[in-house]
Amino acid sequence: MSYLAKNYNRKKISFKFGKGSYLYSTNGIKYLDFCAGIAVLSLGHAHPKLIDSIKKQSKKLWHVSNAFEIPEGEKLAKKLCQKTFADYVIFQNSGTEATEAAIKIARRYFFSIGKPNKNRILCIKNSFHGRTIAAIFASGSKKMTEGFGPKVPGFDHFTFGDHKSLKKKINKNTAAIMVETIGGESGIKVIPDFCLKGLRKLCNKKKILLILDEVQCGISRSGDFLAFERSKVKPDIVPIAKGIGGGFPIGAVLMNKKVASGMTPGTHGSTFGGNPLAMAVGNTVMDIVSNKNFLNNVKKVSNYFLLKLNHIKDKYPNIIKEIRGRGLLIGIQLHKDQTIFINKLINNKLLTIRAAENVVRILPPLNVKKKELDQALKIITKVCAELK
Numbered sequence: 001m002s003y004l005a006k007n008y009n010r011k012k013i014s015f016k017f018g019k020g021s022y023l024y025s026t027n028g029i030k031y032l033d034f035c036a037g038i039a040v041l042s043l044g045h046a047h048p049k050l051i052d053s054i055k056k057q058s059k060k061l062w063h064v065s066n067a068f069e070i071p072e073g074e075k076l077a078k079k080l081c082q083k084t085f086a087d088y089v090i091f092q093n094s095g096t097e098a099t100e101a102a103i104k105i106a107r108r109y110f111f112s113i114g115k116p117n118k119n120r121i122l123c124i125k126n127s128f129h130g131r132t133i134a135a136i137f138a139s140g141s142k143k144m145t146e147g148f149g150p151k152v153p154g155f156d157h158f159t160f161g162d163h164k165s166l167k168k169k170i171n172k173n174t175a176a177i178m179v180e181t182i183g184g185e186s187g188i189k190v191i192p193d194f195c196l197k198g199l200r201k202l203c204n205k206k207k208i209l210l211i212l213d214e215v216q217c218g219i220s221r222s223g224d225f226l227a228f229e230r231s232k233v234k235p236d237i238v239p240i241a242k243g244i245g246g247g248f249p250i251g252a253v254l255m256n257k258k259v260a261s262g263m264t265p266g267t268h269g270s271t272f273g274g275n276p277l278a279m280a281v282g283n284t285v286m287d288i289v290s291n292k293n294f295l296n297n298v299k300k301v302s303n304y305f306l307l308k309l310n311h312i313k314d315k316y317p318n319i320i321k322e323i324r325g326r327g328l329l330i331g332i333q334l335h336k337d338q339t340i341f342i343n344k345l346i347n348n349k350l351l352t353i354r355a356a357e358n359v360v361r362i363l364p365p366l367n368v369k370k371k372e373l374d375q376a377l378k379i380i381t382k383v384c385a386e387l388k
């Protein structure tokens with residue numbers, strides 16, 4: 001009997017320990033972990049540098065209130081700003097808190113310039129921005145909001161890729177457009193660079209803000225530190241989380257100077273957000289994953305892996321419909337429901353995770369080795385052959 005509520009349909013596997021790209025189950029089976037805690041374990045399990053930094057910091061100081069200065073947080077915020085478009089950072093503990101804070105920052109900015117009615121956020125229908133009460137209504141998904149009414153007002157929706165409906169939905173009360181640069185849960189849907197450029201142009205024209213949710217696709221997962229960088233677009237606000245903590249819960253919002261001007265003392269806060277223990281780990285992850293050589297390697301192994309996956313798709317066109325994604329945020333879209341496929345991968349000791357549109361999501365640690373990718377390719381080929 002489990003005393004945990006039944007809000008998850010958990011697989012009947014538990015793990016004793018992890019090392020690099022591998023997880024070892026309590027009943028002695030070694031799995032290749034290409035779920036990586038859903039894009040969280042950017043450096044795999046038990047990375048020695050992360051162990052070292054958490055050990056060292058845990059002996060010094062775990063937590064102080066944000067009522068005081070926190071040098072470890074100052075250090076990480078500086079690194080994030082120097083690496084990105086951002087001028088300022090607010091630390092949180094999770095992705096959904098980061099997206100909520102992003103919404104607050106957008107609204108507060110217009111409030112602070114005397115336009116409090118400009119408060120509506122325009123999002124993609126059936127996207128994913130987290131599970132808090134506002135974030136589920138931002139997603140516009142029936143499944144996620146059912147039973148959680150009353151509806152939180154202030155969100156409008158357009159269909160992915162439908163430029164006409166996007167333009168039509170902007171009105172005088174729109175404060176911001178918020179989209180994931182690469183939709184994760186929605187099925188690894190990449191917004192092309194020309195669309196990101198178009199979004200920025202549209203936001204400038206309408207004098208509204210652009211929020212790019214990089215909770216899943218950010219922190220080097222796409223092969224660039226932030227996934228939108230390739231497009232040369234500069235957003236106003238970017239929530240991040242997952243990969244920056246490498247397994248330690250950290251969320252953050254990156255923002256430019258303009259919008260940060262509304263965030264005066266008392267407008268936002270978090271008890272745990274940015275505590276020294278979290279920041280020590282975050283600094284170590286940041287130093288490793290933002291390095292140019294590290295990023296080049298993500299691109300290199302990704303090119304190899306995507307090429308090989310496309311070969312498998314060409315061999316099994318009746319099973320695989322499309323290979324999606326960028327960097328190490330990859331989706332194998334199947335023609336049919338992916339449950340059997342994922343279970344067969346598990347039986348062959350490869351862990352992946354589902355996404356919408358029949359997608360099998362593949363999220364290896366960013367420091368994955370070529371031989372581990374080859375092992376996964378072999379398993380995927382075997383499963384395709386079994387299902388043929």
Ligand SMILES: Cc1ncc(COP(=O)(O)O)c(C=O)c1O
Pocket residue numbers: 038094095096097099128129130131180184185213214215216217241242
């Ligand atoms: C794009 C995006 N935004 C927000 C979230 C919510 O993050 P968390 O589960 O840490 O609250 C997720 C989680 O998967 C996500 O993928």
